[in-house]
Amino acid sequence: MTPHPTSSPAGERDEPRTRGPVLGRRAVVAGAGIAAVGAVAACSSGGSTTADSGGQAQTGDAPQGSPGTALGPASDVPVxxxxxxxxxxxxxxxxTQxxxxxxxxxxxxxxxxxxxxxxxxxxxxCHNSRFSLDGAVVDGPAQRPLDPRRVTVADGSITLA
Structure with a gap:
């Protein structure tokens, strides 16, 4: 006759554990809190990227010209x-001209x-993506074209519109 495992007062079997250690409720709650703090910190970093002089991506607020920003003479842009x-x-x-x-x-x-x-x-x-002069992808890994930016040319000067 094989002995039967005994039962605990809650009706659970008192069998030997075959898995790793069980985490207590405090450990689970503490771990969830740490994960939540990490997620909030990641989301609050701004989420934008810029690149250093070597073209490597960095996170941070990207300085982009705003409408009305003068870029320079149109003669600086070759046909x-x-x-x-x-x-x-x-x-x-x-x-084209x-x-x-x-x-x-x-x-x-x-x-x-x-x-x-x-x-x-x-x-x-960074990965040698190439774009045509209208921003379309010529060669990847980029899958999307460069985003358009409105510019105007007046009196020989280029300005962000």
Whole structure:
């Protein structure tokens, strides 16, 4: 005859434990509290990214030019090319004579700042995503185009609109 396990007053079996240690209620509540504090801290960091001079993504508040910000002379933007205004995080291109396009300088792949406009393409240094002068993806890993930024050209000067 095989002995039966005894029962506790609550009706549970008093069997030997075969799993690891059981956490007490205080440990579970304390762990949940620590996780909640970490989540709040992560969310309150602003969630935006900027890039250092090497093009590496960093978290923090991104300084972007606001409407009315003068970028510079239109003559600085070559036909068939573009110019990056790093401080304002804007790229201005001129695909054809007199047609100016404003784009975000922040790559949608992982938030790095694009580093150059060469050969009719805008290049991100982090993972070599390439964009056309209108911001469309030419070569990934980026899956989305560069975000548009409104610019105006008046009296030979480019301004964020």
């Amino acid at each position: 068939g090319g573009g110019k990056i205004y790093s401080e304002e995080q804007v790229v201005v291109t001129q695909p 007199g047609q100016y396009t404003g784009l975000s300088a922040i790559c949608p792949h992982q938030g790095c700042t694009v580093s150059q406009v060469t050969g009719g393409q805008i290049v991100c240094p």
